[in-house]
Amino acid sequence: MAERRQPAKPYRKPKPPASDPRFAAGPDDADAGLAEHEPGPNEIAAAARSRSGSRSLRAPAEAGAPLSPAAQQLQRELARVERLKAQLAQMESIGQDYLNGCAQRLQPLRERLRLARRGLALALAPWLEPDARGLSRAQQGKARSLLCRLAQLLAEGGDADMAALHDRYSPQSLADKRRSAADALRARLSDWLAPDDEAVQAAADPDDLLRAAHRQWQTESAAQQARRDARQAKREARKAQREPAPAALLEQQAQQDAGATLRTLYRQLASALHPDRASDEAERQRMTALMSAANAAYDRRDLLALLDLQLQAELADPTHLERLSAQRLQAVTRLLKEQAASLERERQGEQQRWLHQLDLPAGSRIDAALLQRRLEEQELELLRQLHEAQAWLEQAGDPAGLKGWLNRNAG
Structure with missing residues (x-):
C-alpha cells in the first residue's frame, strides 16, 4: 500500500530573535525629580536635534542585521546620555518659564502692594502724634501696631x-x-557653633549670624576634606608601590583607549575645521563656530557633542558607530558611561539649585503644571492682599471710617 504523503506546510517567515534582557534599561535610568511624564525616543531625539542642529546618531539597524551586544550597549548609553541632556534642558526651561511668569505677573502686583502699604503707613502716622484727636487709646494702640508691622x-x-x-x-x-x-538663633545653634569664633559671637543680625556660621562650617569641612585627601594620597602611594592586578591593568588600558578615542575625534574635527579650508567668509564663520563648540565639548569630555559635530562637519554618517571595531565600540561606550554619570550628577545638582531658587520643599518635582498652579495661587494671594491694603488706605483719612475699620480689622 502506497504511503500517504502529508501536505506541505505553508512557508512562514521566521520571527526575529527576542532582545536579550541583559541589555534592557535598568532602574538607574529612572527619572527622579522631574515630571512623571517620561519622554519617549522620538521626543528625546527631537530635543537633541533642536539643541545641536545635527542628525540623529541613533539610526536603526538594517533589516535582517541585528545589532551585536556591544552595539546594543552603545545604543543604550547613547539613549541614556540624550535622555539626561533632555531632562537638563527640560528642567532649565520649566524653571525659566516660572521665573518669567513671576516677573511678568507677580512683580507688578508686588510693587503695587508695596506702594499701598507704604501709603497706609504714612496715612496712619498723623493719628499717632501726641496732639492727634479722634481715636481712643485702644484704637491708637491698634493703629500703632499696624503701622509698625507695615514699616518693618x-x-x-x-x-x-x-x-x-x-x-x-x-x-x-x-x-x-x-x-x-540673633541671640535666640545663637542659643538654638549653640551646640553647633564654635564658642571661640568671634564673627559668630559678635553677629547682631540673624542673617549675619547665619553667614558667619556658614563660613565656620565651610572652614571645618575644608579641614576635614584635607585630612581625607591626605589619607587617600597615602593609600594611593602604597597602592602604587604594589604590582598592579590584571583587572587594574585592564581598567587602565580601557581608560587609555577611551582617552585615545576622544583625542582622535577631536583631532579629526580640528583638522577638518581649520579656517584655511574655508572657501569663503561665510564658511569660515561656520567652521569657526563649530571649532569653538568642539573645543568646549573636548574640555568637558562630551563625546556625544563631538559625534554630533562630526555629522555637522560631514565627517561621518549616522551609522558609522555601528561599523567600529569591538575595541573601539567598548572605548566609545566607556566614554558615554562616564558622560552619563557626569550628567546624572549635574542633573541632581541642578535639581537642588532649582528647588532652592524656586523656594520649593526638598524632594519636590520640577513640574510645569505644579509650578503653574503655584504661580496662579501666588497671584490670587497678592490680589487679595492688594485689595485689602487699598480698602484700608481708603478708610485711613476719615475719622469715622478709620474708627470702624480699626474696631473690625486691626488686632
Whole structure:
C-alpha cells in the first residue's frame, strides 16, 4: 500500500530573535525629580536635534542585521546620555518659564502692594502724634501696631524712610529686634557653633549670624576634606608601590583607549575645521563656530557633542558607530558611561539649585503644571492682599471710617 504523503506546510517567515534582557534599561535610568511624564525616543531625539542642529546618531539597524551586544550597549548609553541632556534642558526651561511668569505677573502686583502699604503707613502716622484727636487709646494702640508691622516689612525690603518711621513709633527699634532674634538663633545653634569664633559671637543680625556660621562650617569641612585627601594620597602611594592586578591593568588600558578615542575625534574635527579650508567668509564663520563648540565639548569630555559635530562637519554618517571595531565600540561606550554619570550628577545638582531658587520643599518635582498652579495661587494671594491694603488706605483719612475699620480689622 502506497504511503500517504502529508501536505506541505505553508512557508512562514521566521520571527526575529527576542532582545536579550541583559541589555534592557535598568532602574538607574529612572527619572527622579522631574515630571512623571517620561519622554519617549522620538521626543528625546527631537530635543537633541533642536539643541545641536545635527542628525540623529541613533539610526536603526538594517533589516535582517541585528545589532551585536556591544552595539546594543552603545545604543543604550547613547539613549541614556540624550535622555539626561533632555531632562537638563527640560528642567532649565520649566524653571525659566516660572521665573518669567513671576516677573511678568507677580512683580507688578508686588510693587503695587508695596506702594499701598507704604501709603497706609504714612496715612496712619498723623493719628499717632501726641496732639492727634479722634481715636481712643485702644484704637491708637491698634493703629500703632499696624503701622509698625507695615514699616518693618517695608524696611526689610530696603526702605530707609520706613525704618525711621518704625523706630519713631515702636517701643523696640529694628536693631534691637534683630539683635534679639540673633541671640535666640545663637542659643538654638549653640551646640553647633564654635564658642571661640568671634564673627559668630559678635553677629547682631540673624542673617549675619547665619553667614558667619556658614563660613565656620565651610572652614571645618575644608579641614576635614584635607585630612581625607591626605589619607587617600597615602593609600594611593602604597597602592602604587604594589604590582598592579590584571583587572587594574585592564581598567587602565580601557581608560587609555577611551582617552585615545576622544583625542582622535577631536583631532579629526580640528583638522577638518581649520579656517584655511574655508572657501569663503561665510564658511569660515561656520567652521569657526563649530571649532569653538568642539573645543568646549573636548574640555568637558562630551563625546556625544563631538559625534554630533562630526555629522555637522560631514565627517561621518549616522551609522558609522555601528561599523567600529569591538575595541573601539567598548572605548566609545566607556566614554558615554562616564558622560552619563557626569550628567546624572549635574542633573541632581541642578535639581537642588532649582528647588532652592524656586523656594520649593526638598524632594519636590520640577513640574510645569505644579509650578503653574503655584504661580496662579501666588497671584490670587497678592490680589487679595492688594485689595485689602487699598480698602484700608481708603478708610485711613476719615475719622469715622478709620474708627470702624480699626474696631473690625486691626488686632
